[in-house]
Amino acid sequence: MEELKNYWAQKLLASLESYAENTGIDDFSVNSLQLILETPPKPELGDIAVPLFFAAKIFKKSPAVIAGELKKYLEKGNEKAVISVSGPYINIKVDITETAARVLKKISSEGNRFGNTGSLKNRKIMVEFSCPNTNKPLHLGHLRNDSIGESVSRILAANGADVRKVNLINDRGIHICKSMLAYKKFGAGTTPESEGMKSDHFVGKYYVRYNEWSKEYPEAENEARAMLRAWEAGDPEVTALWQRMNRWTIDGIKQTYANTGIQFDAFYFESETYKTGKAEIMKGLERGVFYQEKDGSVWADLTEINLDKKVLLRSDGTSLYLTQDIGTAIARHNDWPFEKLIYVVGSEQQYHFQVLFYILKKLGFEWANDLFHLSYGMVNLPDGKMKSREGTVVDGDDLFAGLKKMAFAEIAEKERTEKVGDVEKTTGAVALAALNYYLLQVSPGKDMIFNPKESISFNGNTGPYLQYMGARISSMLRKFDRERASFSDAEVDYTMLSTDIERELVKKCAVYPEVVRNAGNELNPQFITGYLYELSKLFSRYYHDVQILSDTDKNRALTRIELVKSILQVLKNAYYLVGIPFLERM
RNA sequence: GCGCCUGUAGCUCAGCUGGAUAGAGCGCCGGACUUCGAAUCCGUAGGUCGCAGGUUCGAAUCCUGCCAGGCGUACCA
Numbered sequence A: 001m002e003e004l005k006n007y008w009a010q011k012l013l014a015s016l017e018s019y020a021e022n023t024g025i026d027d028f029s030v031n032s033l034q035l036i037l038e039t040p041p042k043p044e045l046g047d048i049a050v051p052l053f054f055a056a057k058i059f060k061k062s063p064a065v066i067a068g069e070l071k072k073y074l075e076k077g078n079e080k081a082v083i084s085v086s087g088p089y090i091n092i093k094v095d096i097t098e099t100a101a102r103v104l105k106k107i108s109s110e111g112n113r114f115g116n117t118g119s120l121k122n123r124k125i126m127v128e129f130s131c132p133n134t135n136k137p138l139h140l141g142h143l144r145n146d147s148i149g150e151s152v153s154r155i156l157a158a159n160g161a162d163v164r165k166v167n168l169i170n171d172r173g174i175h176i177c178k179s180m181l182a183y184k185k186f187g188a189g190t191t192p193e194s195e196g197m198k199s200d201h202f203v204g205k206y207y208v209r210y211n212e213w214s215k216e217y218p219e220a221e222n223e224a225r226a227m228l229r230a231w232e233a234g235d236p237e238v239t240a241l242w243q244r245m246n247r248w249t250i251d252g253i254k255q256t257y258a259n260t261g262i263q264f265d266a267f268y269f270e271s272e273t274y275k276t277g278k279a280e281i282m283k284g285l286e287r288g289v290f291y292q293e294k295d296g297s298v299w300a301d302l303t304e305i306n307l308d309k310k311v312l313l314r315s316d317g318t319s320l321y322l323t324q325d326i327g328t329a330i331a332r333h334n335d336w337p338f339e340k341l342i343y344v345v346g347s348e349q350q351y352h353f354q355v356l357f358y359i360l361k362k363l364g365f366e367w368a369n370d371l372f373h374l375s376y377g378m379v380n381l382p383d384g385k386m387k388s389r390e391g392t393v394v395d396g397d398d399l400f401a402g403l404k405k406m407a408f409a410e411i412a413e414k415e416r417t418e419k420v421g422d423v424e425k426t427t428g429a430v431a432l433a434a435l436n437y438y439l440l441q442v443s444p445g446k447d448m449i450f451n452p453k454e455s456i457s458f459n460g461n462t463g464p465y466l467q468y469m470g471a472r473i474s475s476m477l478r479k480f481d482r483e484r485a486s487f488s489d490a491e492v493d494y495t496m497l498s499t500d501i502e503r504e505l506v507k508k509c510a511v512y513p514e515v516v517r518n519a520g521n522e523l524n525p526q527f528i529t530g531y532l533y534e535l536s537k538l539f540s541r542y543y544h545d546v547q548i549l550s551d552t553d554k555n556r557a558l559t560r561i562e563l564v565k566s567i568l569q570v571l572k573n574a575y576y577l578v579g580i581p582f583l584e585r586m
Numbered sequence B: 001g002c003g004c005c006u007g008u009a010g011c012u013c014a015g016c017u018g019g020a021u022a023g024a025g026c027g028c029c030g031g032a033c034u035u036c037g038a039a040u041c042c043g044u045a046g047g048u049c050g051c052a053g054g055u056u057c058g059a060a061u062c063c064u065g066c067c068a069g070g071c072g073u074a075c076c077a
Helices: A002-022 A055-059 A063-075 A096-113 A140-158 A174-186 A199-216 A220-232 A236-260 A270-286 A321-335 A347-362 A366-370 A396-413 A423-440 A452-456 A463-482 A500-522 A526-545 A554-577
Strands: A048-051 A082-086 A089-093 A124-128 A162-169 A266-269 A298-301 A309-313 A340-346 A371-376
Touching (some): A002 A048, A002 A063, A002 A500, A055 A063, A063 A082, A063 A089, A096 A500, A096 A554, A124 A140, A140 A236, A140 A371, A140 A396, A140 A500, A140 A554, A174 A199, A174 A220, A199 A220, A199 A236, A236 A396, A236 A423, A266 A270, A266 A321, A270 A298, A270 A309, A270 A321, A298 A347, A309 A321, A309 A347, A321 A340, A321 A347, A340 A347, A340 A366, A347 A371, A396 A423, A396 A452, A423 A452, A423 A463, A423 A526, A463 A526, A463 A554, A500 A526, A526 A554
Parallel strands (some): A124 A162, A124 A340, A162 A266, A340 A371
Antiparallel strands (some): A048 A089, A082 A089, A298 A309
């Protein structure tokens, strides 16, 4: 589609030049910025639209007049295309046969690589996402984070980037000590096994317990702080407890990742990187980048960029979130010198990242300019806000299980449990499609409301609906295979793809690589979800209105099957980028 | 108070670097199964694009002010 536009841009420039010559304009010059080729608002108008407002000044005529006169020039040598004028626009309807042949052949030969671009070829991009705390299981907010992180990574890779997905396990700090302390006080030696609980949920129980307890017992905070000091000092008993409980949480969280199709290339642990951070801050202090208060705390003065003063080390010498993030960034760049590092982190931490990036710059790391905070908004349920303090957080595992249950109910109601094969696997795949699509349908920056019931619905703009299109095509292709013998004499003939809807479908397929590239440039999976819906919608209308296999014209049927196969390929490629599992049957 | 973000149909969301009558889904109402899976498709109704100015041939889109909401402004993460 893009080549097509470039091709016509050249034609237009040539036409404009001869038009200028014949109308006596000497100082004619048009650059490619002025000449913008668009897509008409309605397909009947054509495939390419050329607004001619810019030409009004050059030719001193109204755009509509120019359009009318320019038409003749453009038609010369381009007889296959239909050029029409509509007010200030010239619309071009291209010869679709040629495009269809080219695009469908390309899709068939490139297969699952179709849509990949080289726009970020070999760029080393690190993506940090998920970053759970080891004191509780993942909640709905993490699920959005994971969806975005995984999807953005796949999109970047599809654009040729060398992507490294990293997870920073937040396994140290005062909040970790809180669940440890509660377990020590109230755990009575129980384990996830003994209680029959998923291990991360088991730990989370004690984090909640701490918060209840600390309300009645004001000393709790001090005890937690003392535990943090003991931990940083390497106290053996505290360390042992810490290791035990971290294992529980991490094991449980990894199970959730496995269920939701999230994977990483490397794990970092704050318990390891915070020391680097501390050391760098001490170095910075010596060099006078930071300053120390009388109580021993170390600070960065950011008033020069209109930010506040920030603490980097507490008066008792223990480190903070910022401290370890400094260490983590440095450790990462040493391990794998990235050209860009994308932090997928909630928008509530914008200020934190502004500070972090600035401090790294002050410390003299030039790559600090390559850091980017991809921030996303909060997720709430229809019935209200998620607040961890009020215990209204939506647990990720529970939510996912609920989606699976709804998917199963739907399959059972349609009496398809037999036809589907592995029911457990299918319900999981449908649940995942529902979850990822719903989460990625909204641009990352915005807050959103997650409606589980709506997400799993099989009709409307949902993941399962898209999945259904893939399954329907698969079903059709199975039937085609069964009837293959009757097509033995048939030949593919692209001139057969002549209806308006086929034209639309061909163009939609053709534009896919551009969509992938835009999604990569904008770091926005929403481009892909939006595209998927448009393609699916077009296709569902097509197969509903057109009987393909029973066509008496076998050549036409065979050609249409080629188109349908291509659509399935594009769907699959796009599914992958937004975490929708492909199902042959559902 | 200050900083960042958001405000588009009853609800949930699109609308790319300003361009042709502002689009989907859900919900509402009304149609379409002897057909490749009706888990679908088609149609009707519904919008002062938060408000007011400004820039422009042209603004939902850019600028300014105001209003409303969210988030941040911790020796929490």
